[in-house]
Amino acid sequence: MVDDVFLKSAAETAWAVYRARHPEVGARDSRRSLLERHLQRRWKEREGDTEELTGFGIAYLHRLNRDER
Template sequence: MVDDIPLKKAVDTVWSLYRAKHRDIDAADSRRCLMERHLQGRCEARVNEVDELTGFGLAYLDRLPDEC
């Protein structure tokens, strides 16, 4: 079972940082869902440290195309 607390903290942190850097991104942008699913997979693979998940989330979003 995945511990939701580190995942939720990481998703919220990543999304806040990403939106601060990309002010034109809407809060409901589909990239948040994509990133959350990506991090969910990391959690299932036993990566559950908030800092580590945050790094994976930021790296993932940086690799996505500008238009999703």
Template sequence: MVDEVTVRTAAETAWSIFRATHPGIDASDSRRCLLERHLQGTGREQVSDTEDLAALGLAYLHRLSSDEC
């Protein structure tokens, strides 16, 4: 399991990048919560680096369709 600080930092990084590239998305969009849950549930011991986890989170956000939110 990935530690909580790494998850929070990675989620913040991924969310900031996602919002910068999608300016119409509100800061309180439900995708933020989905992102955090996804990153917490990764359970991948080998992904402990914040940058790698943020990249996984960003890829996850891009896969989400707006009707899932």
């Protein structure tokens, strides 16, 4: 249960930062669910703190954006 709080907080923060940098991305964009699944896998592989997980999420979203070009 505590894990869910950390994951949700990290995902929400990473998504907010990403959307602030990319205002053309909608709130319901499919990248949000990709981000959440990515962070769940990262959390299971290596438990860290919320800030570290948020950083992983932001980096992941930027890679997704770059790969789409």
